[in-house]
Amino acid sequence: MKKIVYIILSTILMIPFGINALEIEGLESKHVIVYNLDESKIIYEEKSEEITSIASLTKIMTTLVAIESIDDLDEKVTITESMLNGIPYDASVAGLQVGDVLTYKDLLYSSMIPSGADATQALAISLTGSISNFVEKMNAKARELKLENTSFANTTGLDTSGHYSTAKDILSLLNHALENKTFKEIFETKSYTTTNGIILKSTLDYYNKTLNYDLSFVKGSKTGYTGKAGLCLATLSNIDNTNIITITINASYEDRNKNVKDLNRIYKSLKSNYIKVNIIEEGDILTTLETKFAKELNTLIRSDVNITRYIEKPYNEDKVKIEYAGEQVISSTTKKGTEVGTIKVYYDEELLEEIPAVISDTLHFSVFNYLKENIIYYVLLILIVLGTIHTLRKTKRAKNFN
Secondary structure: HHHHHHHHHHHHHHHOOOOOOOOOOOOHHHHHHHEEOOOOOEEEEEEOOEEEEEEEHHHHHHHHHHHHHOOOOEEEEEEHHHHHHOOOOOOHHHHHOOOOEHHHHHHHHHHHOOHHHHHHHHHHHHHHHHHHHHHHHHHHHHHHOOOOEOOOOOOOOOOOOOOOOHHHHHHHHHHHHHHHHHHHHHHOOOOOEOOOOEEEEOOHHHHHHOOOOOOHHHHEEEEEOOOEEEEEEEEEEEEEEEEEEEEEEEEOOOOHHHHHHHHHHHEEEEEEEHEEEEEEEOOEEEEEEEEOOOOOOEEEEOOOOEEEEEEEEOOHHEEEEEEEEEOOOEOOOOOOOOOOEEEEEEEEEEEEEEEEEEEEEOOOOOOHHHHHHHHEEEEHHHHHHHHHHHHHHHHHHHHHHH
16 A cells, blocks of 8 residues: 555656745755645755755665665674775764674664764675675665666765766655654654764754754754765754655755755745645534435534645635535435535645535434425325215216116
């Protein structure tokens, strides 16, 4: 079922959006996409389908593939020299040393929180025997998820030929990864201490303190930087009780904070231009239907659910439209809770939800209404009976006369 849902989501994300309803001024990042996770809806995008280097956003895939390859998160791994070979001096590392003994869980957190290239290589080699074997699994996963503009050549995200993706593909990847409970827990963790005492701190927390921004709305994040990819950032945020995924790639490195500044600009723009609204509340009357042979002249169809949407300001109740399709007259014998049709709820001509139309009231049979509605039939029946009796009597008198 999850695979079907993901294929549908991937199809949605492949639909081009040429015009952004939302305008965000002053973004430094060249590739941007902002996505309403709760409603599966792109809010804003800029060059989101252009291929680009992705730096340590790569580790979203590395970590996910590792999680799916691990049988026991508490299994121990000894760090070897081969696991640390080839890591440039300026790459982000967790601080692993040859001979360290850590659990797979430690290595997963070390890969994501401080963006440790040493941890990602340790995962790759311990799980598949070599980095190249692990990269093959990463590319196989990309094909499975239909990330058609994505290719991996390493586990770290360091710039190299054949290693690239797009903001939209990274969004699809992160959206899928967040369905994994272990990945989501790691992604949303700000600090962690490994079993051998290494203290890991979120890179975003460092930037937060440097800039003195309030980033409390950010639930989880992955930062990245290389010369080609520039500053990158993938976040899951809660803004007005709405889950928002933001991917920004290729902001210049002039002050090391432009990706975080972009996130702050996006946050302020959403706060200024969007609002979370209960379009329909549980218990709201959706439509009224006539009854037949009941003491109650009408019966109500009420909503069994809240229909809430994150929409552009200002909210206008006049744009809400409700369409009912189903039985038009409800019999007194229809029980409370019976589904009699469907309700479609629209806002600004967009279909928000289709829900069952269910009888909300208990109906009671009315003899008076039954007789009233059928009086003509009873009158006709009486006339027919009387006519028949009269005819029979007339016939009998005629026979007796003869």
